[in-house]
Amino acid sequence: MALGIFDSGIGGLTVFKSIATRFPKLDMIYFGDTARVPYGNKSPETIVRYTLECTKHLVDNYKIDALVLACNTASSHALKTLHDEFHIPVLGVIDAGVKNAVDVSSNRKVAVIATHATIKSKSYNKVFQLMNADIDIVSLPCPLFVPLVEEALIDGDMVETIVRETLKPIKNIGIDTIILGCTHYPVLKSVIAKVIPNVNIVDSTTYIVTDVLDLNINLEESGVRKILITDESHAFNSLKNILVGDIDVEVIKL
Amino acid sequence: MALGIFDSGIGGLTVFKSIATRFPKLDMIYFGDTARVPYGNKSPETIVRYTLECTKHLVDNYKIDALVLACNTASSHALKTLHDEFHIPVLGVIDAGVKNAVDVSSNRKVAVIATHATIKSKSYNKVFQLMNADIDIVSLPCPLFVPLVEEALIDGDMVETIVRETLKPIKNIGIDTIILGCTHYPVLKSVIAKVIPNVNIVDSTTYIVTDVLDLNINLEESGVRKILITDESHAFNSLKNILVGDIDVEVIKL
Missing domain, CATH: 3.40.50.1860 (Rossmann fold)
Structure with missing residues (x-):
C-alpha cells in the first residue's frame, strides 16, 4: 500500500517533495503524465479522461490506498469523477x-x-x-x-x-x-x-501535509519512493534532480 | 480519396493552407493531435507511436491516398516507419x-x-x-x-x-x-x-506544392476540406480562423 501522487507533468513533484519530507517512512508513488502535459489548455472532457486513465493505472498496478491529485487543473475538473469511480480517498490541492x-x-x-x-x-x-x-x-x-x-x-x-x-x-x-x-x-x-x-x-504544499494526516493512512512504512512517467521528455531528468534528487524512475506506456 | 495532412497540433495548418490555395479542387483532410501537442520535447519512441496512431485513424476512416507529414518532428523520426507500415505515399517536410x-x-x-x-x-x-x-x-x-x-x-x-x-x-x-x-x-x-x-x-510551404504534384494524385476533386483534432484546446478556434478561416472541424478521441 502506498500514497499515490498524480500530476499532468513534473510540477506535482513540488507537492511530492513536501509530503515526502514531512513523512520520511511513508511509501509514495508519483505519476506524471509527461507525454500529454500540459493539461491546462485542454478541454474539461479530455482532462477528466486522461486523469481517470492515469489513476486507474495507479489503482490497478500499485494498490494505492489514497491519492493526492497534485495538479490544480485535474483537481478543478476531475475530483468528483475520481471520487465516484474509485473506492479510495482522493485529495485535491x-x-x-x-x-x-x-x-x-x-x-x-x-x-x-x-x-x-x-x-x-x-x-x-x-x-x-x-x-x-x-x-x-x-x-x-x-x-x-x-x-x-x-x-x-x-x-x-x-x-x-x-x-x-x-x-x-x-x-x-x-x-x-x-x-x-x-x-x-x-x-x-x-x-x-x-x-x-x-x-x-x-x-x-504547506497545508496538504495536514490533509494527508487526516487521510488516516499508514505513515510508518518503508519509505519506498518511485516515479512513473509516460514519456522521458527532453528536460525531465534535469528538473527531477533539482526538485527531488535521486529517485527510481520508470517510463510506462498508456 | 483525399490528401491527408498530419501535424502534432495546429502549426501544420500553414502547410495545409499553402497546398489548399494552390490546388483548390483537391480534397484534403487535416489531422492535428492537439490533445498531445507538443511533440518536439518528447522521446523518439513516443513521437513514432503517436504519429502511427493518428495516421492509422486517417487511413482506416478516411481512405486517404497520400499523406503529408506536415510536422518536422514527426518527419524527423517517423517517416521511415510510416513508409513501412502504410501502402500510400508519405511526404515529409x-x-x-x-x-x-x-x-x-x-x-x-x-x-x-x-x-x-x-x-x-x-x-x-x-x-x-x-x-x-x-x-x-x-x-x-x-x-x-x-x-x-x-x-x-x-x-x-x-x-x-x-x-x-x-x-x-x-x-x-x-x-x-x-x-x-x-x-x-x-x-x-x-x-x-x-x-x-x-x-x-x-x-x-513553397516547395511542398511541387512535391504534391509529384505524388500523381487526383487534384481535380470536389475541394472538400475537413479538420480533425483530438482536443478543442483553449486557443484552437482563434488560431484556426487566423490561419485557414471557416472549415468544418471535428473533435475525435484517440
Whole structure:
C-alpha cells in the first residue's frame, strides 16, 4: 500500500517533495503524465479522461490506498469523477491553497494565478465561497508558465521577462497575497517574488501535509519512493534532480 | 480519396493552407493531435507511436491516398516507419525546406531553427548531405515557440522578447538564411524577421506544392476540406480562423 501522487507533468513533484519530507517512512508513488502535459489548455472532457486513465493505472498496478491529485487543473475538473469511480480517498490541492491564503492575507485581497482550465472552472472561487471567506479574488491565467517549467527554463532574463509581462495585470492593484494555483508554479517562486515583491506567495504544499494526516493512512512504512512517467521528455531528468534528487524512475506506456 | 495532412497540433495548418490555395479542387483532410501537442520535447519512441496512431485513424476512416507529414518532428523520426507500415505515399517536410534554403542562400551559411527532437535527430543535416549541398549549418532549438503558437500568442512585446532572446545565438554570426524547421514557426515569421532582419526566412510551404504534384494524385476533386483534432484546446478556434478561416472541424478521441 502506498500514497499515490498524480500530476499532468513534473510540477506535482513540488507537492511530492513536501509530503515526502514531512513523512520520511511513508511509501509514495508519483505519476506524471509527461507525454500529454500540459493539461491546462485542454478541454474539461479530455482532462477528466486522461486523469481517470492515469489513476486507474495507479489503482490497478500499485494498490494505492489514497491519492493526492497534485495538479490544480485535474483537481478543478476531475475530483468528483475520481471520487465516484474509485473506492479510495482522493485529495485535491485547491482547498489547501485557499486555507493558506485565508490564513496569511491581511487586507483580504488575493490573486489566483493558474492555467486557463483552472481559472475557467472557478474552482478557487467556489472553495473561497464554501469557507465563507470574505475575500476579493482576482484570477489570472499564466499559460506559458507550465511550458517554461517542463523545459527546465526556471531563471534568467527571458524567464523574468515572461513572468513580468504575464503578471502585469495583478501588479499595483492592492493585493497582498498570490496563490500559486498550479503545482508547476512554485518552481518559479523566486522569479515571481522578484517581479511582485512584498506580497505573500502561497501554494498548497504547506497545508496538504495536514490533509494527508487526516487521510488516516499508514505513515510508518518503508519509505519506498518511485516515479512513473509516460514519456522521458527532453528536460525531465534535469528538473527531477533539482526538485527531488535521486529517485527510481520508470517510463510506462498508456 | 483525399490528401491527408498530419501535424502534432495546429502549426501544420500553414502547410495545409499553402497546398489548399494552390490546388483548390483537391480534397484534403487535416489531422492535428492537439490533445498531445507538443511533440518536439518528447522521446523518439513516443513521437513514432503517436504519429502511427493518428495516421492509422486517417487511413482506416478516411481512405486517404497520400499523406503529408506536415510536422518536422514527426518527419524527423517517423517517416521511415510510416513508409513501412502504410501502402500510400508519405511526404515529409524536411526536403522541401532544405531545397528552399539551397536555392536562396548566397553565402552558404544557413541556420536551422526547430524543436529539440528535430535538432537531435540531425534530419536537416542528413538531407543537406544527401543533396551534396556545400553549406555551413547552425542548429538552434526554440522550445517555447510551439507553446506560443498553440496559445495564439503571436505578436506583442512578450512574444518579441521571447523570440529575440531565443534567437540571440544565431544573430550576428554571418548566416544569410534561416530555415523554419517546424510548421508552427511560420506563424511567428514577422516577429522573427523583425528580430533578425536582412536574412532569407524559408520554410517548407513553397516547395511542398511541387512535391504534391509529384505524388500523381487526383487534384481535380470536389475541394472538400475537413479538420480533425483530438482536443478543442483553449486557443484552437482563434488560431484556426487566423490561419485557414471557416472549415468544418471535428473533435475525435484517440
